[in-house]
Amino acid sequence: MIPYITRRLALLLPVMLIVGTVTFTLIHLTPGDPAAVMLGPEATPEEVERLRRQMGMNDPLPLQYASWLADAARFDLGDSIFLNRSVASAIVERAAPTLQLAFYALTIALLVGVPAGIIAALRQNSPVDRLLMTLSIGGTAIADFFLGILLILLFSVTLRWLPSGGYVEFTVSPVAHARSMVLPSLALGLSIAGLPARLIRSTMLDILREDYIRTAVAKGLRPSVVAFRHAFRNALLPLVTVLGYTLGDLLGGAVVVETVFSLPGIGQLVVNSIGRRDFPVIQGVVMVIAVFYLLSNLLVDVLYVYLDPRVRHVRR
Amino acid sequence: MTYVPDTPQCRPATDVTPRPDRVSRRTFLRRALAAAVSASALPTLLSACGGGGEDRSGATAVTPRPDPRLPHYGETLRVALSGEPPSLDMIQSTDAIVLLVTGHMYETLFTWDGDYLPVPLLAESHEVSDDGLLITLRLRGGVPFHNGEVMDADDVIASIGRWERVVGIGELLLGHVDAIIAVDQHTIEFRLNAPYGTFAVALARGLQGCAIHPKSVLDRSDDYNLAEPIGTGPYRFVGWQPDRHIQLERFAGYASTAGDPDGYAGRKARYLDGIEFVPVRNEASRLAGLQAGDYHYLETVSPDHYPTLLDDPNVAVDLLPPDSWLSVVLNMRSPVLASLDVRRAIQLALDHEPIMQAAFGEGFFELTPTLLPGADAWHSDAGAEHFNQRRPDVARELLQQSGYDGSPLRFLTTQEIQQEYNGTLVMAQQLETIGFTVDVQVLDGAALSAARNDEGRWEMYSAWASFRPDPTMRNITASATGWWEDEAKDQLLADLGAELDFGARFAIWEQVQHLFYEQVPRLKIGDSRRILVRSPKLRGAGPDELQPDFSNAWLEG
Numbered sequence: 001m002i003p004y005i006t007r008r009l010a011l012l013l014p015v016m017l018i019v020g021t022v023t024f025t026l027i028h029l030t031p032g033d034p035a036a037v038m039l040g041p042e043a044t045p046e047e048v049e050r051l052r053r054q055m056g057m058n059d060p061l062p063l064q065y066a067s068w069l070a071d072a073a074r075f076d077l078g079d080s081i082f083l084n085r086s087v088a089s090a091i092v093e094r095a096a097p098t099l100q101l102a103f104y105a106l107t108i109a110l111l112v113g114v115p116a117g118i119i120a121a122l123r124q125n126s127p128v129d130r131l132l133m134t135l136s137i138g139g140t141a142i143a144d145f146f147l148g149i150l151l152i153l154l155f156s157v158t159l160r161w162l163p164s165g166g167y168v169e170f171t172v173s174p175v176a177h178a179r180s181m182v183l184p185s186l187a188l189g190l191s192i193a194g195l196p197a198r199l200i201r202s203t204m205l206d207i208l209r210e211d212y213i214r215t216a217v218a219k220g221l222r223p224s225v226v227a228f229r230h231a232f233r234n235a236l237l238p239l240v241t242v243l244g245y246t247l248g249d250l251l252g253g254a255v256v257v258e259t260v261f262s263l264p265g266i267g268q269l270v271v272n273s274i275g276r277r278d279f280p281v282i283q284g285v286v287m288v289i290a291v292f293y294l295l296s297n298l299l300v301d302v303l304y305v306y307l308d309p310r311v312r313h314v315r316r
Numbered sequence: 317m318t319y320v321p322d323t324p325q326c327r328p329a330t331d332v333t334p335r336p337d338r339v340s341r342r343t344f345l346r347r348a349l350a351a352a353v354s355a356s357a358l359p360t361l362l363s364a365c366g367g368g369g370e371d372r373s374g375a376t377a378v379t380p381r382p383d384p385r386l387p388h389y390g391e392t393l394r395v396a397l398s399g400e401p402p403s404l405d406m407i408q409s410t411d412a413i414v415l416l417v418t419g420h421m422y423e424t425l426f427t428w429d430g431d432y433l434p435v436p437l438l439a440e441s442h443e444v445s446d447d448g449l450l451i452t453l454r455l456r457g458g459v460p461f462h463n464g465e466v467m468d469a470d471d472v473i474a475s476i477g478r479w480e481r482v483v484g485i486g487e488l489l490l491g492h493v494d495a496i497i498a499v500d501q502h503t504i505e506f507r508l509n510a511p512y513g514t515f516a517v518a519l520a521r522g523l524q525g526c527a528i529h530p531k532s533v534l535d536r537s538d539d540y541n542l543a544e545p546i547g548t549g550p551y552r553f554v555g556w557q558p559d560r561h562i563q564l565e566r567f568a569g570y571a572s573t574a575g576d577p578d579g580y581a582g583r584k585a586r587y588l589d590g591i592e593f594v595p596v597r598n599e600a601s602r603l604a605g606l607q608a609g610d611y612h613y614l615e616t617v618s619p620d621h622y623p624t625l626l627d628d629p630n631v632a633v634d635l636l637p638p639d640s641w642l643s644v645v646l647n648m649r650s651p652v653l654a655s656l657d658v659r660r661a662i663q664l665a666l667d668h669e670p671i672m673q674a675a676f677g678e679g680f681f682e683l684t685p686t687l688l689p690g691a692d693a694w695h696s697d698a699g700a701e702h703f704n705q706r707r708p709d710v711a712r713e714l715l716q717q718s719g720y721d722g723s724p725l726r727f728l729t730t731q732e733i734q735q736e737y738n739g740t741l742v743m744a745q746q747l748e749t750i751g752f753t754v755d756v757q758v759l760d761g762a763a764l765s766a767a768r769n770d771e772g773r774w775e776m777y778s779a780w781a782s783f784r785p786d787p788t789m790r791n792i793t794a795s796a797t798g799w800w801e802d803e804a805k806d807q808l809l810a811d812l813g814a815e816l817d818f819g820a821r822f823a824i825w826e827q828v829q830h831l832f833y834e835q836v837p838r839l840k841i842g843d844s845r846r847i848l849v850r851s852p853k854l855r856g857a858g859p860d861e862l863q864p865d866f867s868n869a870w871l872e873g
Contacts (some may be wrong), residue, residue: 030763030765031759031762031763031766031767032759032760032762032763032764032765032766033762033766034762036762036765036766036769037402037403037761037765038403039408039409039410039765040409040410040411040412040414040523041410041411041765041779042410042782043410043795044484044797045766045769046484047482047483047484048765048766048769049769050482051540054540055540069506082400082402082558083558084556090558093557094559100567111505127860129368139694145598149601149604150601151797152601152604152605152608153604155604156604156608157604157607157608162607162611163608163610164604164605164608164610165594165596165600165601165605166560166610167560168592175629214421256635257600259597259598260598260600260601261598262558262559262594262595262597262598262601262602264557264558264559266722268559272400272559272597275760275761275762276400276402277762288531307714313823
């Protein structure tokens with residue numbers, strides 16, 4: 001197992017080089033430059049040109065690429081043009097809201113989606129099944145920003161129970177933190193809850209038709225034991241795969257939800273940096289997101305080994 | 317001759333823009349508001365200044381008021397911004413958000429009164445010699461910076477020097493200056509090579525205004541990076557967490573000018589403990605946040621929201637008089653638009669009303685030819701005969717005579733400003749009707765900002781002309797965008813900058829405006845009325861045209 005993980009980690013290096021090179025090329029091919037953004041809509045071409053020179057943006061692209069590559073090799077992602085700090089510290093600052101949002105939203109999605117999927121499978125074709133699946137399709141179909149706005153209108157504007165946006169660190173005030181994260185977590189969690197619900201339902205239905213389930217029932221096991229100990233545990237495998245990819249998505253930043261709730265996470269950072277052409281930040285964030293994806297995929301593969309004895313046996 | 321800053325009726329002979337005799341509706345409303353604020357603030361001020369005239373407004377121990385509607389100290393104002401300022405260095409950006417935030421942290425030598433006439437702020441007075449070649453600037457004494465240093469001539473000279481190297485208008489001013497000499501700690505002489513009548517205008521509050529910083533800070537800064545956000549303003553910088561907030565707190569040591577609040581001038585009471593600027597990019601979220609009581613002030617919102625907001629008791633809505641305009645810049649270096657006939661055909665073809673309807677909706681625009689809406693003293697109808705002619709038949713004929721070969725007009729616009737985009741679509745349709753081929757190219761804001769500096773990249777682009785109290789401020793008529801290069805125009809602008817007498821300046825400006833409509837370097841489509849949305853609790857906010865001033869604002873209740 002260790003050599004397998006080591007080999008996968010070693011593969012990170014060439015992948016990151018490719019990702020970095022492609023990103024560098026793309027962002028420099030995109031029209032627009034940070035000098036014009038910095039100076040605003042009424043700046044003169046002369047003012048923009050002066051600032052471009054000052055920023056070193058008139059250097060030839062290969063030179064800029066070589067400079068970036070040399071820094072990246074030393075794990076130095078450079079400094080943001082606008083944020084007055086290094087790219088690494090900007091990413092670290094934004095990681096907490098994004099990680100917390102991802103964790104809370106996934107928790108909500110699992111707490112809502114998994115029981116819904118199990119109940120729907122056990123009550124296949126009943127009105128309960130149809131209701132749950134309609135809700136899960138609705139949850140998947142509704143745009144998370146729309147759900148977010150609806151939640152704000154209900155809980156912030158009408159009831160005035162929760163803030164409409166913003167972020168408070170857990171360490172500053174756990175209560176204020178919880179209040180600031182409830183609505184975005186609900187908006188994101190409910191919009192992805194349909195995925196585990198439908199996945200668990202369909203997998204459970206397949207498994208419930210398996211011979212070993214029939215055997216378990218024939219042995220006289222209680223229905224709950226059959227459902228949870230024999231069927232549900234096996235239905236978890238595809239869920240782990242899907243959750244791995246979802247986690248990668250969420251760690252890359254739930255861009256829209258972060259924008260609606262003004263959460264200063266990775267998603268906002270990357271979108272705003274693209275808008276103002278903060279090249280070092282775009283480059284750095286894309287690299288970090290790529291690492292997240294690769295590591296979450298690796299984690300899923302490793303988890304598979306532990307969750308599925310068949311995989312373990314094949315490997316042996 | 318010198319003049320006292322707090323008595324604007326005592327103006328020097330050198331004052332370039334005398335107060336107009338006519339009192340406009342805007343002026344009347346402003347004065348009424350200022351009078352109301354002054355009257356209601358009087359008891360507070362008496363208690364705040366009770367200690368032998370000592371300013372104690374920085375102290376927190378203020379007797380609670382029985383009536384919470386009266387001005388009182390305390391609370392933090394939360395302002396929802398539509399984006400993040402690209403910098404907290406005032407001179408670096410023409411982005412209005414930068415002025416909105418930094419206008420509370422930094423001050424300029426001059427500012428604007430309620431009639432948009434320049435009056436001293438950090439300056440105490442300025443005298444111009446009879447030949448116009450020597451300007452003596454006297455600074456107010458005892459003005460502390462946020463870091464405890466006290467402002468003197470060296471700080472001002474260092475700040476002007478840095479501003480001049482970065483900002484075009486500074487370069488223009490310093491082009492007239494042979495030497496700047498610190499006569500003593502509070503007196504500076506500007507020795508000019510030619511008269512410069514707009515000295516106070518150039519050094520007044522505005523986009524990329526010349527903020528005064530301590531020399532010790534500038535010594536550690538370069539032209540594009542300010543080492544510390546230190547100024548003399550009524551609020552001082554506490555912290556900036558990008559995409560979260562910028563926090564300012566009341567500067568207890570602030571040296572306020574005296575006199576009733578008048579425009580951006582006069583006393584700054586600093587009732588608020590602090591101001592927090594929160595970037596909230598989504599407009600629906602900003603509005604919901606205001607309705608929920610999370611924010612107290614929003615930047616302008618789109619007209620679509622106006623009818624529903626009027627019925628909301630949690631929101632106060634003001635529809636402002638026109639102060640900025642939608643325009644189309646024409647590239648005079650483009651092979652197609654180098655022809656005056658083609659530019660005139662565009663001018664003749666457009667029907668401005670449906671364009672403004674699409675952009676802003678009924679009730680949110682006006683059609684006037686003046687290039688300085690909101691600056692009442694500069695209102696002029698010069699060139700009105702060329703404005704909004706709506707003669708597509710004549711345009712079609714002129715276009716045929718011009719030899720236009722059907723080359724596409726590359727018309728750049730952005731959906732980030734929906735009004736510009738909507739207006740552009742109608743304009744494109746109107747131009748195609750008379751025979752133009754129009755290639756509308758939609759770019760994001762950053763790409764548009766970069767593309768417009770490339771003369772080979774476009775023929776037209778939609779643009780915004782923001783409020784200007786004086787025609788010499790920035791580039792409506794300069795060659796900066798669109799490359800309007802005309803000797804007569806350049807000479808008129810030079811005369812406009814040099815002339816001291818307002819009447820003479822106005823006459824020159826009318827000629828410039830006439831040329832603007834004659835030579836068609838840019839099309840003025842119409843004036844927009846901005847919608848200002850705030851919490852009903854927010855009272856006493858200052859004027860808005862050059863970004864709001866919360867120095868005398870307080871929160872009720």
